[in-house]
Amino acid sequence: xQQLITGKTKLLGVIGHPVEHSLSPVMHNAAxxxxxxxxxxxxxxxxxxxxxAAIAGFAAIGVVGFSVTIPHKQxxxxxxxAIEPIAQAVGAVNTVVRKHNQWLGTNTDVEGFLxxxxxxxxxxxxKIAVILGNGGAARAVVAGCTQLGCAEIHVVGxxxxxxxxxxxxxxxxxLAVNLDIHKWEELPQLIPQAHLLVxxxxxxMYPKVEESPLSAEEMADLQPGAIAYDLIYTPNxxxxxxxxxxxxxxxxxxxxxxxxxxxxxxKIWLQQETVPVDVMRQALQKHLGLG
Ligand code: NAP
Numbered sequence: 001x002q003q004l005i006t007g008k009t010k011l012l013g014v015i016g017h018p019v020e021h022s023l024s025p026v027m028h029n030a031a032x033x034x035x036x037x038x039x040x041x042x043x044x045x046x047x048x049x050x051x052x053a054a055i056a057g058f059a060a061i062g063v064v065g066f067s068v069t070i071p072h073k074q075x076x077x078x079x080x081x082a083i084e085p086i087a088q089a090v091g092a093v094n095t096v097v098r099k100h101n102q103w104l105g106t107n108t109d110v111e112g113f114l115x116x117x118x119x120x121x122x123x124x125x126x127k128i129a130v131i132l133g134n135g136g137a138a139r140a141v142v143a144g145c146t147q148l149g150c151a152e153i154h155v156v157g158x159x160x161x162x163x164x165x166x167x168x169x170x171x172x173x174x175l176a177v178n179l180d181i182h183k184w185e186e187l188p189q190l191i192p193q194a195h196l197l198v199x200x201x202x203x204x205m206y207p208k209v210e211e212s213p214l215s216a217e218e219m220a221d222l223q224p225g226a227i228a229y230d231l232i233y234t235p236n237x238x239x240x241x242x243x244x245x246x247x248x249x250x251x252x253x254x255x256x257x258x259x260x261x262x263x264x265x266x267k268i269w270l271q272q273e274t275v276p277v278d279v280m281r282q283a284l285q286k287h288l289g290l291g
Contacts, residue, residue: 003033005040011061012269013042015054016069020045023233023284024067027262030283034276039064048075055079055103065097065269067262068105073136080105089175090139095265106268109140112261113231114147116252117196120227124148130190131155132213133200134166134181137231141198146175150196153179156187187214191221197244199230204238212239216246224248233258236290255284 014024020043028041046054048071055076058066068076073092077083080093081102087093093105121127129145131138134157145153157163163181170177182190191197191214203213212219219240222228228244230237233254241251259281266275284290 003029003040006038008038010037010039011042011063012039012065013044013063014067014069015044015046015051015072017045017047017071019043019069022067022069023258023287024069024262026287027259027280027283028266031263031266031276031280034279035270037270039270046072048072051075052079059098059101059103063098065095065265067265068094068096070136076105079103085174086110086143089173090143091169092136092139094261095268097268107140108261108264108268109137109257110143110147111264112257112259113140113144115260116256117144117148117227117229120250121195124150126151127195128152128193129154129196129198130187130194131198131200132187133157134159134163135200138166138200141200141231142170142177142179143175145196146177152193153177154182154190154194155179156182156184156190158184188218188221191218192223194222194226196227196229197222197249199228199232199238199240202232204230204235204240205232206234209235210239212243214240214243216243219243220247222247222249225250227252230254231257234288236288255281255288255290259284 014022022043025041032039076093082104084106087105087107090107095106095108097104127150129150131141134155167181204211226249228249229252230240231254232238236253245251263275263277
């Protein structure tokens, strides 16, 4: 049944540019409907030059909170009154909430990334993580691997200058991040050591579903029982994850991270301990045509 919108309906949303393909409204509105709450979650396309005006407007109209996606995850920092340590460490905000007439920013991507990993190992102190890519999502993955306590974190990228900047950006981090950077050509030496191999590049994302960051031969060197984690959620599974399963690795797709970062944000906005994660996951699976 269509939700009745009234003058009392509370506003949540996502800001991005573009934002029309965001899956966040699907999962958040499913949870809101399930909980029977008088909220609505809307996509707001905000151009970079309109960000400050949009945030002021949100305050004026009483928006309760909002998600932040590309290209605003870093640009929003100056417009917030407080930023949680985890968001400071990652250098990006993906969730904002209005509290005591102030905007507070946090980052739930780290929690989202970690959620599906918790069940596999109790102790990560001997584990080696290899991360493909050094963009925005890789930052949450590095913070997550640091929180897990991984023995070694290796970040592999194609651009040496950007790789160096990436490493430098962690030097003053409140997280004790210990990472090595590598050019893509060094990947074959790293794969046999990896207990956790994470793809944070868009290689293999729809519509280029036949692509993978690794060749089949490179993937064959992954240890059986290692975890291959792809942040991409369409297609599901990606070629990368199919290759990993073929060599006996555990495959984790990006859908669960998406669901769990959203669930963590909804808990903050609604100020409640639990939200219907299963409802959010099912809504996304249905929307994406997954079985
Ligand atoms: P981003 O900031 O643009 O970073 C992408 C990274 O991939 C960059 O380091 C880029 O290298 C690298 N890359 C791109 N194409 C490459 C290629 N052909 N070969 C080698 N490296 C390549 O993007 P992002 O925000 O981190 O997002 C990355 C992916 O994660 C996207 O597919 C996104 O959908 C997914 N994601 C999923 C979730 C989730 O909840 N599941 C959350 C966030 C992101 P350069 O630096 O050299 O350009």
